[in-house]
Amino acid sequence: MRLFGVRLPMMSSLILWCVLWEVAGRLDLVFLLPPFSAVLVAMTEIVPTAGFLRATWLTLGCFALGMALAVLVGVPLGVLMGRSRAADRLLGLWVNLFLSAPLSALVPILMILFGLGTTTIVATVFLFAVWIITLDTQAGVRSVAPSLLEMARTYGAGRVALYRRVILPAALPEILAGVRLGVIRGVKGVVIGQLLVSIVGYGALFELYSRSFLMEEFWALTILLFAFALVLADLVGRLEKRVEFYAGAR
Amino acid sequence: MIQAMEAERPAPAAEGAVPAVEVRGLSKTYNGGVLALDDVDAVFPQGALTSLLGPSGCGKTTLLKIVAGLLPASEGEVRVMGRAVDGPGPERAFVFQDFALLPWATVLRNAAFGLELRGVPEAEREAAARRCIAEVGLAGTEGRYPHELSGGMRQRVGLARALAVDADVLLMDEPFSAVDEQTRRKFQEDLLRLRGVERKTFIVVTHSIEEAVYLSDRIILLSPGPGRVARIVEPEIDRTLSPEAIRRDPHYLETVEDIWQGLRDFVE
Numbered sequence: 322m323r324l325f326g327v328r329l330p331m332m333s334s335l336i337l338w339c340v341l342w343e344v345a346g347r348l349d350l351v352f353l354l355p356p357f358s359a360v361l362v363a364m365t366e367i368v369p370t371a372g373f374l375r376a377t378w379l380t381l382g383c384f385a386l387g388m389a390l391a392v393l394v395g396v397p398l399g400v401l402m403g404r405s406r407a408a409d410r411l412l413g414l415w416v417n418l419f420l421s422a423p424l425s426a427l428v429p430i431l432m433i434l435f436g437l438g439t440t441t442i443v444a445t446v447f448l449f450a451v452w453i454i455t456l457d458t459q460a461g462v463r464s465v466a467p468s469l470l471e472m473a474r475t476y477g478a479g480r481v482a483l484y485r486r487v488i489l490p491a492a493l494p495e496i497l498a499g500v501r502l503g504v505i506r507g508v509k510g511v512v513i514g515q516l517l518v519s520i521v522g523y524g525a526l527f528e529l530y531s532r533s534f535l536m537e538e539f540w541a542l543t544i545l546l547f548a549f550a551l552v553l554a555d556l557v558g559r560l561e562k563r564v565e566f567y568a569g570a571r
Numbered sequence: 572m573i574q575a576m577e578a579e580r581p582a583p584a585a586e587g588a589v590p591a592v593e594v595r596g597l598s599k600t601y602n603g604g605v606l607a608l609d610d611v612d613a614v615f616p617q618g619a620l621t622s623l624l625g626p627s628g629c630g631k632t633t634l635l636k637i638v639a640g641l642l643p644a645s646e647g648e649v650r651v652m653g654r655a656v657d658g659p660g661p662e663r664a665f666v667f668q669d670f671a672l673l674p675w676a677t678v679l680r681n682a683a684f685g686l687e688l689r690g691v692p693e694a695e696r697e698a699a700a701r702r703c704i705a706e707v708g709l710a711g712t713e714g715r716y717p718h719e720l721s722g723g724m725r726q727r728v729g730l731a732r733a734l735a736v737d738a739d740v741l742l743m744d745e746p747f748s749a750v751d752e753q754t755r756r757k758f759q760e761d762l763l764r765l766r767g768v769e770r771k772t773f774i775v776v777t778h779s780i781e782e783a784v785y786l787s788d789r790i791i792l793l794s795p796g797p798g799r800v801a802r803i804v805e806p807e808i809d810r811t812l813s814p815e816a817i818r819r820d821p822h823y824l825e826t827v828e829d830i831w832q833g834l835r836d837f838v839e
Binding site: 466468473487564 | 640663667689
């Protein structure tokens with residue numbers, strides 16, 4: 322972006338919004354909105370606390386476990402649905418249903434099933450992330466060129482080689498796109514899960530901050546979570562671009 | 572029962588007598604009852620280049636894919652070097668119309684992919700692939716990716732892959748149809764040169780009469796709906812002539828015209 326002939330660095334529009342926030346906070350319009358600088362100060366205060374670190378580890382752990390499960394289930398399920406018409410007919414309806422359903426409504430049921438603890442949070446991450454991974458994998462597997470499959474057969478590929486050396490690499494760009502979208506949904510899952518469970522991790526912190534009207538801390542935590550989601554999605558996006566390059570003109 | 576007994580019969584002793592590929596009584600009905608091939612008999616002699624020529628819908632690609640073992644025949648049998656086959660095998664290699672290259676793999680890995688699938692050690696298969704890449708005139712491109720190559724170059728990689736597995740029979744499904752005319756002519760000349768060097772049997776599907784006459788020792792003309800063998804032509808072109816001289820040769824032009832007159836009835 323250029324302003325008065327000066328080239329501005331990326332994200333400089335963010336500074337403008339931060340200044341606006343600071344001014345609005347200083348004007349003391351609503352008590353919900355403290356000045357941005359106060360939020361930054363609160364951020365430096367809460368980050369080193371034991372409670373915050375514990376919550377961070379718990380969140381990261383639940384997120385990683387839930388995502389790993391989502392990939393481990395979503396990719397094979399998508400491959401199955403991509404390769405078998407019968408599996409697609411049997412499962413496609415449900416996958417599509419869960420993809421668009423408001424899954425937060427199911428979290429209370431997960432709480433009954435798995436208790437008010439980390440298992441429920443892991444299950445929420447999984448439930449949020451798995452369907453888009455499944456559907457994108459299916460789309461990727463379906464779009465593998467038929468001639469590539471024939472090529473593998475004429476050169477004597479066995480079942481394992483066919484999947485490992487042809488189908489999975491060919492579908493990799495779509496699988497990674499699914500994982501990236503899954504990561505974004507998974508972050509929502511890990512936050513919503515913790516908010517609803519609300520006695521562990523960030524959920525407990527949010528509960529504490531909002532109940533005590535500690536708005537600086539509340540916003541600090543919110544900003545950190547947003548940044549976490551963005552960074553993760555960006556990382557998968559970078560990986561995706563590299564793969565797209567190798568997949569070249571398809 | 573009779574077919575099973577025939578399958579066990581040993582091949583005749585005389586080498587030259589066994590056709591590389593032979594199809595007998597081949598019929599193919601697609602799901603939904605469309606008859607694509609009807610009782611086709613054909614012989615593809617060893618070391619010869621045979622074209623399958625016909626208008627679209629005559630089942631020439633279907634026939635090639637059955638020979639390749641990619642499609643099951645509804646009736647009849649395919650024999651390769653005297654042995655009945657019902658699936659792909661290492662003695663046949665396929666060259667695809669759309670090249671069928673792995674977009675994420677380099678030219679070298681693509682050319683070596685047939686050997687990779689057969690479990691040949693990396694050093695050995697890459698040596699073989701390098702040799703074949705050089706043979707099709709692509710030396711120096713080993714590290715490049717398919718999307719960095721032109722259509723003609725991509726098809727050469729497909730050809731190198733087929734040569735690398737050292738199959739006796741090369742099956743080519745309209746190998747030149749997706750490349751431009753200049754590349755196509757060069758490729759045809761190279762294929763003829765290659766035929767002289769490699770003692771292999773070529774079966775080439777094409778819809779171009781000129782291409783078939785220019786390249787082939789034998790042309791099997793198929794008629795459409797359902798596919799049947801209409802005629803067999805042996806062009807007997809003097810291949811010692813230069814490519815330009817062949818394309819002006821009266822005998823060549825006569826053969827093209829003759830085949831066109833025959834095919835005309837099917838098209839109209």
